[in-house]
Amino acid sequence: MSNKVLIVDDEEEICRSMQLLLSAFDIEADYAFNHDEAIKQLSANSYKLVLSDIKMPGKDGIELVKSIRKQFGDQKVILMSGFSEYTLEEVKEMGVLDLYSKPLDMDSVLSNIQSILSH
Numbered sequence: 001m002s003n004k005v006l007i008v009d010d011e012e013e014i015c016r017s018m019q020l021l022l023s024a025f026d027i028e029a030d031y032a033f034n035h036d037e038a039i040k041q042l043s044a045n046s047y048k049l050v051l052s053d054i055k056m057p058g059k060d061g062i063e064l065v066k067s068i069r070k071q072f073g074d075q076k077v078i079l080m081s082g083f084s085e086y087t088l089e090e091v092k093e094m095g096v097l098d099l100y101s102k103p104l105d106m107d108s109v110l111s112n113i114q115s116i117l118s119h
Contacts, residue, residue, distance in 0.1 A: 003117045004045065007031040008038045008052035008064060009080075018051070021106065027117065035059035035067065042072055049116050051109075054081035062086065065094050076116055080104060 007018045007029055015031035022029045030045065032038040034056055042050070050068065054061035061079050068075045079091055082102040091099050097116065100109055 002046040002048060003028065004047045005029040005113065005117075006038060006041055006045075006047045006050045008034075008050060008056075008061070010034060010053065010056040014053070021110070022113070025110065025114065027113065035064045038064055039067055039071065042068065042075070048076060049113060050075060050077045051113070052077065052079055054079050054084050054086065062091075062094070065091075065096060069095060078109075078112065078116075080109075 005022060005027060007015050008031065009015050010033050012033065015033070019029045019031055030041055032041050035058060038050070038052065052061040052064055061081070065077055065079070068077060074095065077096050078098045078100065079096050080100040080102055084099065086099065088099045098112060
């Protein structure tokens with residue numbers, strides 16, 4: 001399996017800045033702006049981790065997690081959100097590894113991503 005990360009967020013600036021940050025640490029990342037783009041990327045490529053926003057137009061990050069579980073099984077997922085009605089415990093029950101609040105603590109997120117990719 002590849003060590004690539006898929007970033008999913010409807011805000012292009014967040015996707016591009018996350019990709020740039022990860023590349024500075026030699027972590028390859030692609031991005032998608034919504035649920036359907038993410039599923040297409042996951043179908044066409046191998047990712048070790050999906051880092052997705054929860055709040056997105058149309059199908060949100062929770063719907064994305066459900067689709068991932070149905071189509072890709074145990075794909076590793078971390079969620080992030082500026083505001084979430086979900087708790088860490090609730091998303092962990094869906095198989096999500098972690099939930100980060102925006103603005104992101106990038107040191108913590110990066111450390112978690114590096115840990116996941118190293119296993």
